[in-house]
Amino acid sequence: MRSVYPSALAVLVLALLCDLSQAQDAVPARIPVTLTPEEFRFFACAGRPGEEGEHVRAFFLLQKAGTPGRVEFPGVDLTTDQPDDWTSSKGQVADGELQVTVTFRPQAVRTSTATLKIQVDYPLGGGRVTETITLALEGRGVVCGPATPPAGGGDPPPAGGTPPDGAPGGGATPASGPADIELCLKFHLVDGPPPRPTDADFDAWVDEVNRTFAGSGVRFKRSPPTRNVPSAPETGEPELAEEDPHCLDVYIVDDIPGPTLGDGDVLNPESEEWRAMLRELGIDPDSPLGKNMGYGRRCRVEIGRNSGRTLAHELGHILGLGAGPDPIHRDPETGDDIEDGERLMHGTPQGTKLTDKEKQIARRLARWIEDHRSPCGGSQQRVPSPRNEQLDPRGDLRFASLLALDRELVFTAFLEAPFDLAATSPALSLELDTDLDGAADHFVSSQFADNQWLTEQEPPAELRAPVPAPEALFEIHLPAPVPDRRAGALQLRVPREFLPQSYGPLGWRLALSQRALGTDDAVPAQGFSTLDITTPALAITLDGNLRQLRVAPNSPLTLSGSLITTPTLDGQIDFSARILSDQGLLQLPLGTLDKPAPDIWSFAATLPADLAPASTFLSVIARCSRCQRVTSDVAALELVDDSGGGLPLLLLLLSLVALAGLVLLLSRRKRTPAAT
Ligand SMILES: [Zn+2]
Secondary structure, eight states: OTTHHHHHHHHHHHHHHHHHHOOSOSSOTTSOEEEEOOOOEEEEEESSTTOOOOEEEEEEEEEOTTOSSOOBOOOEEEEESOTTTEEEEEEOOSTTEEEEEEEEOOSSSOEEEEEEEEEEEEEETTEEEEEEEEEEEEEEEEEOOSOOOOOSSSOOOOTTOOOOTTOOOOSOOOSSOSOOEEEEEEEEEEOOSSSOOOHHHHHHHHHHHHHHTTTTTEEEEEOOOEEEEOBOTTTOOBOOOOOOTTEEEEEEESOOSSSOSEEEEEEEOOOHHHHHHHHHTTOOTTSHHHHHOOEEEEEEEEOSTTHHHHHHHHHHHHTTTBOSSSSOOBOTTTOOBOOOTTBTTSSSSOOOBOOHHHHHHHHHHHHHHHHTSOSSSSOEEEEEOOOOOOSOOTTOEEEEEEEEOSSEEEEEEEEEEEEOHHHHOEEEEEEEESSOSSSOOEEEEEEEETTEEEEEEESOTTTSOOOOOOEEEEEEESSSOOTTOOEEEEEEEEEGGGSSOSSSEEEEEEEEEETTTTEEEEESSSSOEEEEOOOOOEEEEEOGGGSEEEEOTTOEEEEEEEEEEOTTOOSOEEEEEEEEETTEEEEEEEEEESSOOSEEEEEEEEOOTTOOOEEEEEEEEEEETTTOOEEEEEEEEEEOOOOSSHHHHHHHHHHHHHHHHHHHHHHHHHHHHHHO
16 A cells, blocks of 8 residues: 555656647537547557457547537548558437447557548537547557467457457357357246246246257347236237347247147248358258248247247247258258157157257357347337237238347338238338428338339438338248248338438338238338337446556556446446456456446456556456447556565655656746747
8 A cells, every 4th residue: 555645646747747748639629519538549459360359439529518509520531551450430329419439450460540530510600610620549459468268167258359249250150169149038928827937947948948059159048027928818829028129039828729839930031141141051042941941039838847848949940940841840961850859859759969060050040130139229119010800811910120220220010921922912111200290201112013122212212322122031930831931021121321310219100001912001000109219329438537557466446437328228238457468468357337327437456466567558348248339448557566665765756756847847838928
């Protein structure tokens, strides 16, 4: 403790000197916006294959309160001497706000600079002026110590940095390895006579599922279950429950008619992205296996002795296992019906074994589900259609959903009964109420005729981004697949650029008419559903007085700062610190914020005892556990030698000398105006 006072004084002196050396703020006072964080240094690991790191920082510009009229941000431009190392992206968060995310990913051990220019258009007098804010960024690509052996047990982020948000799983899909994909299960327990399954039962089932999928790289956890879900008396078919956009939905029912113990809905997309993923798995998309391969989000399991095993089997189907033309319990390599009763994907009864190929497929499809879900919560909405009592369900919508992804909005109409596209000539129309005045102002309308979609949009494609044609999802009801692969859902992917603004609440309505059947249906039946489509954002800032840290090994350190999030972000935020030292990149867990909300955070940590003195960096990393969104901030770190009593005295002397210099400097400055 004896060294604290001089060290603190030294930091104070340094901070004062830094303040003096900065000629002006990053944003001139006349421009009515604030900028956070005012920190322009980046650092990340480089130089070792597979250890490329990155440093991502989101800058927020916010219109100052009291500005008469709205501030706009017409342009953002990043120039750099190392274009391979820097990228930036712009996203508007709300009126008068701008978020610019800068990613520094050094391709070599080198220091590079970048210039970020942000145009600000603001009201002044009776008119408007446009000015440019120029931020000078510096990035250091540094060597990151000896490679650390892969840690067992937990799953710390890789030493070289974190993958970018929403990045696909990449080409390599090992058949086994540590579980790095976690899928969440949401149990919906249908109302029925006691005894009902308890939380302990759910836990036991999840344990059994995890034992079965061990070595696949996929793990399952569960979120709190919903209970007392009503069901239709005749069929036992559950009503649609409140589903969790982050989870796979598992309906637990008393009885499924017939001998089956479980079933699931599998969507069988036809997009190029899906076909490319199949090829990556060594599966020809046009082969019988490829054509019948699909993924699911929902299954049903009967309450019984083997519910955990049945659940594992249905999750196998959801992850693409057993796929093939009827019968649907096939081996993905031979294409033959599985006859070995010890294998999980055997028809009935099921065992527990998965082949390496099955593990590889399950892992890749789990990644696909991860990549195609709501990124950070709050941005998915499912609207059920009123139950139609007609005998003929053809042409009726079961429900419609809106999934707000980073770059596009995915609207899906799910049909009560699969139908043949060519025979029914469906027309899908989307109405959007972007200003929430109760009237539609943006339209997309697609008609299927002559074996192709004809799509019209308002505003037209010349003025706004073109909306691609809808895609039919071919739904297979398990365990009895639909033989002719009729469409079970229609999906429209609307680029955010089609909308006048890509944030805030949006009213939407999907309608389907099938001329050949003479049917019309819409969800919602009247008016619009509303969803906040703001792209979830997360940013942290270290407190300004922590930019220059001077700490001895084995001494306590308190880190604090602020957190900025959008309301659509969901999930707990895990904080950790990384220190670049002579022993490589050290990871220090700091703590967790349960609810992401704009807040102040403060965590204490103790530095390891055996660090050598060095001038290095400390970065604080905040990660949303649910969507893996990552943000970080960085400070310069001076690791000092704590041994020997002479050092504190030396520091005190140095500080006094610096203080004297400062006083001298200040007094000289005061005289300067008189001299000119
Ligand atoms: Zn099955």
